[in-house]
Amino acid sequence: MFGRVQRFRSDLSRPQRWYAALCGNLSPSAETFRVQLDRCLTGLSPSKVLDAGCGKGTFSFYLAQRFPSAQVVGVDLCPDLHALGSNIDVCREMQERSGILNTRFEKLDLHELDAAGEYDLVVSIHVLEHIPDNEDVIRRLARALAPGGHLHIQMPRNGEHASGHHLCEELAAWSHDEHVGREYEPEELSAVLESFGLETVVCKTDGGWLQGWAWRIGESLRFRRRLVRLAIVLPFLKLMIWIGGRSIDDGTGNTVVLARKPRSLSRGEPEADGSGVAASASGFDRSARVSQPR
Numbered sequence: 001m002f003g004r005v006q007r008f009r010s011d012l013s014r015p016q017r018w019y020a021a022l023c024g025n026l027s028p029s030a031e032t033f034r035v036q037l038d039r040c041l042t043g044l045s046p047s048k049v050l051d052a053g054c055g056k057g058t059f060s061f062y063l064a065q066r067f068p069s070a071q072v073v074g075v076d077l078c079p080d081l082h083a084l085g086s087n088i089d090v091c092r093e094m095q096e097r098s099g100i101l102n103t104r105f106e107k108l109d110l111h112e113l114d115a116a117g118e119y120d121l122v123v124s125i126h127v128l129e130h131i132p133d134n135e136d137v138i139r140r141l142a143r144a145l146a147p148g149g150h151l152h153i154q155m156p157r158n159g160e161h162a163s164g165h166h167l168c169e170e171l172a173a174w175s176h177d178e179h180v181g182r183e184y185e186p187e188e189l190s191a192v193l194e195s196f197g198l199e200t201v202v203c204k205t206d207g208g209w210l211q212g213w214a215w216r217i218g219e220s221l222r223f224r225r226r227l228v229r230l231a232i233v234l235p236f237l238k239l240m241i242w243i244g245g246r247s248i249d250d251g252t253g254n255t256v257v258l259a260r261k262p263r264s265l266s267r268g269e270p271e272a273d274g275s276g277v278a279a280s281a282s283g284f285d286r287s288a289r290v291s292q293p294r
């Protein structure tokens, strides 16, 4: 079950670890992100994966279990959003205690990522909105792909997180202080990726208002440390996410993009060196919003 590995997190209380062992991930938002990630991963079998901005390793461990023969590298700047301990230290301890050994964790500022052609899958889940000048980081992520490799990005759409913040002042203040990077509409993000030589495979929003409200309610309770209430409503939030993720895409929600580096660049196509100008290398039809991973 997704997120049960959190039972090995030393920074959580014992009841939280029990909850994770029984019910999986403690964060309803992570469940939303996993549904979107899963859809994009259909048909892929990467051997080297980068989780760029891995936080407490939620998706690094998930990817390591989903692709047991792959090597998963999680990198993060380290500070912890909820002041519960250094991200990378917690990840390394979880790795040891869980025995999920096809993972490696490093402290790294993504502005310093220098990994040309190393990875056949790069994921970045709700990270770019935390990074000023994130176009430089997007270029580095694109450059880190091996030919034929895929880049999966999830992040808030323009202004999406600002809505519904009246629920919780702490969440509003956090979002104001932390979301310092540019937020993109799906089409804007895919245009940036294409300017770095990638082809768009999926370009969409995630599961609509139902998932959006599940996120707001869950995060508000988390920020107010109403953890008992969160535990009680979590199954309902997960149900909202499950329904929203499968049946509703009303154009609201977060940006979700999957892009691929072509196996070989034909003459004239832009390289991921920051010099490119948006040009549709893929022939992707944005009016369709979603195409399937090949």
Ligand SMILES: C[S@@+](CC[C@H](N)C(=O)[O-])C[C@H]1O[C@@H](n2cnc3c(N)ncnc32)[C@H](O)[C@@H]1O
Pocket (backbone or CB within 6 Å): 030, 033, 052, 053, 054, 055, 056, 057, 058, 059, 075, 076, 077, 078, 079, 080, 087, 108, 109, 110, 111, 124, 125, 126, 127, 130, 131
């Ligand atoms: C909202 S958390 C998401 C964590 C993880 N991707 C997840 O979904 O559980 C954002 C993460 O981005 C990391 N981060 C922010 N700026 C960064 C940078 N310049 N380089 C690397 N990581 C960064 C933060 O430390 C934090 O762990």
